[in-house]
Amino acid sequence: MFRAFLKVADRCSVCGEALYHQRADDAPAYFVILIVGHFVVPAALSVEITYAPSYWVHAALWLPAATGLSLLLLQPVKGALVGLQWALRMHGFNPAEASTELASNSLIDPRR
Numbered sequence: 001m002f003r004a005f006l007k008v009a010d011r012c013s014v015c016g017e018a019l020y021h022q023r024a025d026d027a028p029a030y031f032v033i034l035i036v037g038h039f040v041v042p043a044a045l046s047v048e049i050t051y052a053p054s055y056w057v058h059a060a061l062w063l064p065a066a067t068g069l070s071l072l073l074l075q076p077v078k079g080a081l082v083g084l085q086w087a088l089r090m091h092g093f094n095p096a097e098a099s100t101e102l103a104s105n106s107l108i109d110p111r112r
Contacts, residue, residue, distance in 0.1 A: 001079050002079070006028075006075060008020075018092075021091055021093070022082045022091060022092075022093075023091045024081045024082055032077050033070075040062055040066050040069070043062075043065075044062050
Protein backbone atom coordinates (compact mmCIF):
# COMPACT_ATOMS: atom_id res chain seq x y z
CA MET A 1 0.00 0.00 0.00
CA PHE A 2 2.92 2.35 0.68
CA ARG A 3 5.60 3.48 -1.75
CA ALA A 4 7.53 5.26 1.03
CA PHE A 5 7.26 5.31 4.82
CA LEU A 6 3.96 7.22 4.87
CA LYS A 7 3.35 7.91 1.18
CA VAL A 8 0.42 5.89 -0.11
CA ALA A 9 0.90 4.44 -3.59
CA ASP A 10 -1.38 5.65 -6.36
CA ARG A 11 -2.66 2.10 -6.97
CA CYS A 12 -2.59 -1.21 -5.14
CA SER A 13 0.16 -3.40 -6.58
CA VAL A 14 -1.98 -6.54 -6.16
CA CYS A 15 -5.52 -5.63 -7.22
CA GLY A 16 -5.04 -2.28 -8.98
CA GLU A 17 -7.47 -0.38 -6.70
CA ALA A 18 -6.91 3.38 -7.00
CA LEU A 19 -5.61 4.79 -3.72
CA TYR A 20 -4.57 8.29 -4.78
CA HIS A 21 -7.77 9.86 -3.47
CA GLN A 22 -7.47 8.65 0.13
CA ARG A 23 -7.68 11.40 2.74
CA ALA A 24 -6.10 10.19 5.98
CA ASP A 25 -4.65 13.69 6.67
CA ASP A 26 -3.87 14.16 10.39
CA ALA A 27 -6.01 11.31 11.71
CA PRO A 28 -3.15 8.74 11.87
CA ALA A 29 -1.00 11.06 13.97
CA TYR A 30 -3.92 11.83 16.27
CA PHE A 31 -4.67 8.16 16.86
CA VAL A 32 -0.99 7.33 17.38
CA ILE A 33 -0.71 10.08 20.01
CA LEU A 34 -3.82 8.70 21.70
CA ILE A 35 -2.51 5.11 21.71
CA VAL A 36 1.06 5.94 22.77
CA GLY A 37 -0.22 8.25 25.50
CA HIS A 38 -2.31 5.44 26.97
CA PHE A 39 0.84 3.32 27.33
CA VAL A 40 3.53 5.86 28.22
CA VAL A 41 1.66 8.03 30.73
CA PRO A 42 0.57 5.18 33.06
CA ALA A 43 4.06 3.65 32.83
CA ALA A 44 5.71 6.97 33.65
CA LEU A 45 3.36 7.57 36.57
CA SER A 46 3.97 4.06 37.88
CA VAL A 47 7.75 4.52 37.73
CA GLU A 48 7.43 7.92 39.40
CA ILE A 49 5.32 6.57 42.26
CA THR A 50 7.40 3.43 42.76
CA TYR A 51 10.98 4.72 42.33
CA ALA A 52 10.77 8.57 42.24
CA PRO A 53 13.71 8.96 39.83
CA SER A 54 15.10 12.32 38.78
CA TYR A 55 13.85 14.15 35.71
CA TRP A 56 16.77 13.12 33.50
CA VAL A 57 15.91 9.45 34.13
CA HIS A 58 12.33 10.10 33.05
CA ALA A 59 13.56 11.89 29.94
CA ALA A 60 15.99 9.06 29.16
CA LEU A 61 13.21 6.48 29.53
CA TRP A 62 10.08 8.03 28.12
CA LEU A 63 11.27 10.21 25.24
CA PRO A 64 12.83 7.28 23.33
CA ALA A 65 9.90 5.03 24.28
CA ALA A 66 7.32 7.52 23.02
CA THR A 67 9.31 8.26 19.86
CA GLY A 68 9.89 4.59 19.08
CA LEU A 69 6.28 3.60 19.68
CA SER A 70 5.08 6.49 17.55
CA LEU A 71 7.31 5.54 14.63
CA LEU A 72 6.32 1.88 14.90
CA LEU A 73 2.60 2.62 14.98
CA LEU A 74 2.29 5.44 12.45
CA GLN A 75 2.37 3.35 9.25
CA PRO A 76 0.02 0.56 10.46
CA VAL A 77 -2.46 3.13 11.77
CA LYS A 78 -2.40 5.05 8.48
CA GLY A 79 -2.89 1.80 6.56
CA ALA A 80 -5.81 0.91 8.81
CA LEU A 81 -7.43 4.30 8.23
CA VAL A 82 -7.04 4.04 4.46
CA GLY A 83 -8.54 0.55 4.68
CA LEU A 84 -11.41 1.91 6.76
CA GLN A 85 -12.04 4.60 4.15
CA TRP A 86 -12.13 1.90 1.49
CA ALA A 87 -14.47 -0.33 3.55
CA LEU A 88 -16.87 2.55 4.25
CA ARG A 89 -16.63 3.80 0.63
CA MET A 90 -15.38 7.22 1.67
CA HIS A 91 -13.37 9.82 -0.30
CA GLY A 92 -13.67 8.46 -3.81
CA PHE A 93 -13.64 4.75 -2.99
CA ASN A 94 -17.34 4.49 -3.93
CA PRO A 95 -17.63 3.18 -7.52
CA ALA A 96 -20.97 4.99 -8.00
CA GLU A 97 -19.37 8.32 -7.12
CA ALA A 98 -16.41 7.62 -9.39
CA SER A 99 -18.64 7.15 -12.44
CA THR A 100 -20.49 10.42 -11.79
CA GLU A 101 -17.19 12.24 -11.22
CA LEU A 102 -15.81 10.99 -14.52
CA ALA A 103 -19.01 11.91 -16.30
CA SER A 104 -18.91 15.47 -15.00
CA ASN A 105 -15.12 15.80 -15.53
CA SER A 106 -14.91 17.73 -12.29
CA LEU A 107 -12.55 15.53 -10.28
CA ILE A 108 -10.46 13.58 -12.77
CA ASP A 109 -7.00 12.72 -11.46
CA PRO A 110 -4.46 14.97 -13.22
CA ARG A 111 -1.69 12.34 -12.88
CA ARG A 112 -3.21 10.05 -15.53
